[in-house]
Amino acid sequence: MSTHINADSGAIAEKVLLPGDPLRAKFIAENFLTDSVCYNTVRSALGYTGLYHGQRVSVQATGMGMPSMAIYAHELIVDYQVQQLIRVGTAGGLAPQLQLRDIVLAQGASTDSSMPQNIFGSSINFAPLADFELLHKAFDVARAQDQSVTVGNVLGQDRFYDDAADFSKLINYGILAAEMETPALYLAAAQYQRQALAILTISNHIITGAETSAQAREQEFGAMVQLALKTLCD
Numbered sequence: 001m002s003t004h005i006n007a008d009s010g011a012i013a014e015k016v017l018l019p020g021d022p023l024r025a026k027f028i029a030e031n032f033l034t035d036s037v038c039y040n041t042v043r044s045a046l047g048y049t050g051l052y053h054g055q056r057v058s059v060q061a062t063g064m065g066m067p068s069m070a071i072y073a074h075e076l077i078v079d080y081q082v083q084q085l086i087r088v089g090t091a092g093g094l095a096p097q098l099q100l101r102d103i104v105l106a107q108g109a110s111t112d113s114s115m116p117q118n119i120f121g122s123s124i125n126f127a128p129l130a131d132f133e134l135l136h137k138a139f140d141v142a143r144a145q146d147q148s149v150t151v152g153n154v155l156g157q158d159r160f161y162d163d164a165a166d167f168s169k170l171i172n173y174g175i176l177a178a179e180m181e182t183p184a185l186y187l188a189a190a191q192y193q194r195q196a197l198a199i200l201t202i203s204n205h206i207i208t209g210a211e212t213s214a215q216a217r218e219q220e221f222g223a224m225v226q227l228a229l230k231t232l233c234d
């Protein structure tokens with residue numbers, strides 16, 4: 001048991017999917033895993049463990065924002081010995097070539113959060129990165145099934161409603177999309193030498209204003225879930 005997860009020791013698998021939305025966690029457990037059991041209801045941050053192709057996998061909701069992700073990543077790693085963590089999240093597209101429902105593999109995660117500075121001080125601009133092995137595997141799995149993915153740098157923002165962000169400069173520097181948790185995940189994985197990757201589905205496009213519904217964000221982004229499960233288990 002940890003402060004925010006009331007699971008027994010051993011109840012969480014070594015491989016964990018991390019959606020922000022608790023109802024996406026429930027949907028994944030009920031539709032992609034077999035024999036799933038709910039191990040966490042604290043604060044309604046639902047967590048489940050089940051089987052995918054015979055292998056134990058958990059899915060834990062992380063909530064919204066880096067402080068929330070940092071709590072769940074820390075407790076999963078330190079209190080439950082989780083080894084591999086894949087965020088399955090939504091993101092707002094920035095790059096013009098991205099369409100709704102496209103999948104992005106977050107190779108790097110830039111941020112306007114002060115979290116890296118809190119850790120390293122102001123003289124180091126730490127670059128939160130995906131684990132190369134997971135990134136490579138996810139890319140290979142996608143290629144093998146003719147699934148198009150875009151790989152690169154994303155922005156983990158502190159604010160969803162951010163009227164100060166200079167998106168055109170970020171786009172010029174190759175930032176593909178904006179979301180709110182990946183830098184914190186990559187920082188926790190780096191701190192404890194674990195493997196982490198964020199697989200993101202474009203739920204809206206920040207520049208064009210195109211968007212999907214809340215129901216789609218909860219239930220319809222199965223392609224990234226399958227990709228994450230195959231990356232962890234196949």
Ligand SMILES: O=P(O)(O)O[C@H]1O[C@H](CO)[C@@H](O)[C@H]1O
Pocket residue numbers: 019020021063064065088089090091160179180181217
């Ligand atoms: O869909 P999830 O995984 O929650 O991710 C994105 O959606 C939320 C904002 O709507 C933020 O948490 C952002 O990172």
Ligand SMILES: O=c1cc[nH]c(=O)[nH]1
Pocket residue numbers: 090091092093157160178179180203204206
């Ligand atoms: O953080 C996020 C997530 C999805 N879409 C956005 O525009 N921002």
